[in-house]
Amino acid sequence: MDLPVLTPSTPAASGGCSSSSCGSSAEQMSHLPEDILRRVQDHPCYSEDAHHHFARMHVAVAPACNIQCNYCNRKYDCANESRPGVVSELLTPDQAVKKTLVVASEIPQMSVLGIAGPGDPLANPERTFETFRKVAEYAPDIKLCVSTNGLSLPSVVDELSQYNIDHVTITINCVDPEIGARIYPWIFWNNRRIRGVEGARILIEQQQKGLEMLVERGVLVKVNSVMIPGVNDVHLKEVSRIVKSKGAFLHNVMPLISEPEHGTFYGLTGQRGPTQDELMALQDACAGDMNMMRHCRQCRADAVGLLGEDRGDEFTLEKIEMMTIDYAAAMKRRAVLRADVLAKLDARRSVKASNGLVSLVPAGAAPAPERQTRPVKIAVATAGGGVINQHFGHAREFLVYEASTEGARFISHRKTDLYCAGGDTCGDGESVLQRTIRALEGCEVVLCSKIGFEPWGQLEAAGIQPNGEHAMEPIEEAVMAVYREMAEAGKLAPREMPLRHSA
Amino acid sequence: MALAINELCVNCYACEPLCPNSAIYLARPHFRIDPALCTECLGEYDAPQCAEICPIEAAIIDEAGEALNPPGSLTGIPLQALAAAAAALAGTQAHLPVMGQGAGGAP
Ligand code: SF4
Ligand code: SF4
Numbered sequence: 001m002d003l004p005v006l007t008p009s010t011p012a013a014s015g016g017c018s019s020s021s022c023g024s025s026a027e028q029m030s031h032l033p034e035d036i037l038r039r040v041q042d043h044p045c046y047s048e049d050a051h052h053h054f055a056r057m058h059v060a061v062a063p064a065c066n067i068q069c070n071y072c073n074r075k076y077d078c079a080n081e082s083r084p085g086v087v088s089e090l091l092t093p094d095q096a097v098k099k100t101l102v103v104a105s106e107i108p109q110m111s112v113l114g115i116a117g118p119g120d121p122l123a124n125p126e127r128t129f130e131t132f133r134k135v136a137e138y139a140p141d142i143k144l145c146v147s148t149n150g151l152s153l154p155s156v157v158d159e160l161s162q163y164n165i166d167h168v169t170i171t172i173n174c175v176d177p178e179i180g181a182r183i184y185p186w187i188f189w190n191n192r193r194i195r196g197v198e199g200a201r202i203l204i205e206q207q208q209k210g211l212e213m214l215v216e217r218g219v220l221v222k223v224n225s226v227m228i229p230g231v232n233d234v235h236l237k238e239v240s241r242i243v244k245s246k247g248a249f250l251h252n253v254m255p256l257i258s259e260p261e262h263g264t265f266y267g268l269t270g271q272r273g274p275t276q277d278e279l280m281a282l283q284d285a286c287a288g289d290m291n292m293m294r295h296c297r298q299c300r301a302d303a304v305g306l307l308g309e310d311r312g313d314e315f316t317l318e319k320i321e322m323m324t325i326d327y328a329a330a331m332k333r334r335a336v337l338r339a340d341v342l343a344k345l346d347a348r349r350s351v352k353a354s355n356g357l358v359s360l361v362p363a364g365a366a367p368a369p370e371r372q373t374r375p376v377k378i379a380v381a382t383a384g385g386g387v388i389n390q391h392f393g394h395a396r397e398f399l400v401y402e403a404s405t406e407g408a409r410f411i412s413h414r415k416t417d418l419y420c421a422g423g424d425t426c427g428d429g430e431s432v433l434q435r436t437i438r439a440l441e442g443c444e445v446v447l448c449s450k451i452g453f454e455p456w457g458q459l460e461a462a463g464i465q466p467n468g469e470h471a472m473e474p475i476e477e478a479v480m481a482v483y484r485e486m487a488e489a490g491k492l493a494p495r496e497m498p499l500r501h502s503a
Numbered sequence: 504m505a506l507a508i509n510e511l512c513v514n515c516y517a518c519e520p521l522c523p524n525s526a527i528y529l530a531r532p533h534f535r536i537d538p539a540l541c542t543e544c545l546g547e548y549d550a551p552q553c554a555e556i557c558p559i560e561a562a563i564i565d566e567a568g569e570a571l572n573p574p575g576s577l578t579g580i581p582l583q584a585l586a587a588a589a590a591a592l593a594g595t596q597a598h599l600p601v602m603g604q605g606a607g608g609a610p
Binding site: 063064065066068070074075090118119123124185186188191192193260263264265268269 | 513514515516517520521548549550552555556558559577578579580581584585587588591
C-alpha cells in the first residue's frame with residue numbers, strides 16, 4: 001500500500017488529519033467531503049493527534065441485546081464494546097447523566113460520551129435516548145456517540161438523528177448470510193428467535209439499510225468488524241469496499257478475542273483470534289480502499305479518561321452521588337481547554353507542514369534516496385499529551401509506530417492485557433513482563449520515560465531495545481530521532497524485500 | 504400455567520418490556536415472573552416472548568422445571584465442550600450456565 005507522503009507543502013486544511021501518526025491519513029481521507037474532514041480533523045476518536053489530548057467516557061445504560069454473537073457471552077458486557085469477559089456497572093439513565101456531568105467537570109478534557117452496552121444501545125432505545133436527551137440539556141458541548149449491531153437501527157434512525165449524535169458505530173462482520181450464520185447463531189426479530197442463515201440475512205439487511213439511512217441524514221458512520229480467522233478474514237475486504245461505497249467514513253478491524261474462560265462459542269470450540277501480523281496485514285489490505293482506524297482500543301463499557309488511562313474507579317456510583325457540579329463553570333473550563341488544545345494541534349500541524357519535522361531528513365538537507373533503510377516498528381509508552389511520558393512498568397498498552405524513510409506512522413495499539421485475562425489461566429504462570437514482551441513482538445525499540453533494571457535486560461534479550469532517553473519528547477519526533485540513530489549506526493541495511501510485516 | 508425465571512438469569516432486562524401481560528418484574532437477585540399474570544403468551548404470540556429473547560440457556564423454565572432453551576440450544580456450544588469447560592473451571596469462581604442445569608426445577 002502507499003504510505004502517506006509527508007510533503008512540506010501540504011496545507012493543513014487539505015487533509016482530514018495531516019498528522020502522519022493518524023490512523024486515517026490525509027491521503028486515505030481525501031475522498032471525504034470537506035465538511036466531514038473538518039468534523040474528523042480534531043475528533044478525539046478519529047484523529048490520533050487529538051486522541052492524545054481529549055478524554056472520552058462510556059456509560060453502560062443499555063443491558064438488553066437482540067442478537068447473539070459467537071464471540072460474546074451474555075454474562076458479560078457486549079464483546080464489541082468492551083473487551084470480552086468484562087462486567088460493567090449498569091446505570092440508570094439518571095445515574096449515567098450524573099456520572100457524565102461529574103466526569104465532565106472533573107476532567108475538562110472530556111469531550112465525547114458513548115453509550116456502549118452492556119448490551120445493544122438501540123435494543124434499549126428508551127434508556128439510551130433518555131440519557132442523550134438529558135446530557136444534551138446540561139452539557140450541550142459534549143459529543144454523543146452510540147454503537148450498535150444494527151438490527152434495530154432503521155427503526156430508530158429518525159429519533160436518533162434528533163439528538164446531537166456525532167457518530168454511530170455499526171458492527172458489521174459480514175455481508176454474506178452464509179458467513180453470518182457462522183458468526184450469529186440467532187437474532188430476535190418480529191417477536192421470534194430466528195436462527196441460522198435466515199437470521200443473519202435479516203441482520204445484514206438491517207445493518208446495510210441503517211448505514212444508508214444514516215449517511216442520507218448526514219450522520220457520521222464508522223464500521224467496526226471483528227476479524228475471525230477462517231470465518232470472515234478474507235471476506236472483510238469486501239465488507240470494507242461495500243461500507244465505504246455506501247458512505248461509512250471509517251472502517252475499524254478488531255481482532256477476535258476468544259479465551260476459553262470467557263465461555264463463548266468461539267472460545268470453547270477452539271476458534272483462534274488473529275495474530276498481530278495477520279491483523280495488520282488485513283488492516284493494510286482494507287486500507288487500500290478504505291480509511292482505517294488503528295488507534296481504537298476496545299475499552300470497557302464504563303471506561304473513563306484520556307488515552308491510555310482508565311479513571312473509572314474514581315467515578316463509581318457511590319462517589320458520584322457525593323459530588324456536586326456547577327454545570328456552567330464546568331462548561332466554561334472545557335471550552336477554554338478545548339480552544340487551547342485545538343490551537344496547539346493547529347500549531348503542531350503547521351510546524352510539521354513547514355519544516356517536515358517527522359521526516360527522516362532534517363530540514364534543508366538533501367533528501368535521502370528512498371528505500372535506503374528498512375522500516376522499523378517502535379513501541380511507545382505514553383499517558384497522553386502526545387509525548388513519551390510513561391514508565392515502562394506502568395504502561396498497560398503501547399502505541400506502535402512504524403518509522404521509515406517516509407516518516408513516522410502510527411499503526412496499532414498493543415495491550416499488555418490483551419493476551420491474558422489475568423488469574424491463573426494464562427499458560428505456565430507467564431509473568432506480566434513476559435506477557436508484555438510478547439505483546440511487543442515485532443517491535444525493535446520501546447520508548448518510555450523510565451524503565452527498571454530487570455525489564456531492561458529481558459527486553460534486550462528478546463531483541464527489543466529499551467530507550468528512556470527521549471522522555472517528555474513529542475512521540476513522532478522521538479521515533480524519528482531513534483530511527484535516524486539506527487540508520488546512522490548501520491542497523492537498517494535494506495533487505496532484499498521491504499519487510500513491512502516481518503516479526 | 505406460567506413460566507419462571509431461575510438463578511441463571513443475568514438480569515439483562517431483555518424479557519421485561521416484551522411481556523404482553525407485564526408479568527416480569529425486576530427483583531433480587533434476578534428478574535421474576537408473576538405466575539398469576541403469566542399466560543405463557545397463549546393467544547398473544549406463537550411463542551413465549553421471554554423465552555424467545557432470553558440469551559441464557561436454561562434460565563426460563565416451565566411448570567415441570569423443563570428449560571425452554573436447553574443447554575447448547577442458543578449458543579450452539581457442543582455439550583461436550585460445555586462439560587469440559589465446566590470441569591476445567593470447577594473450583595474457580597466462574598461457572599458456566601450449564602452448571603446450574605441440575606438445579607433446573609429449583610424455584
Ligand atoms: S411467557 Fe409470556 S406472559 Fe409469561 S412471562 Fe413470558 S412473556 Fe410474559
Ligand atoms: S432475558 Fe433471560 S437473562 Fe435476561 S433478564 Fe430475562 S430471564 Fe434474565
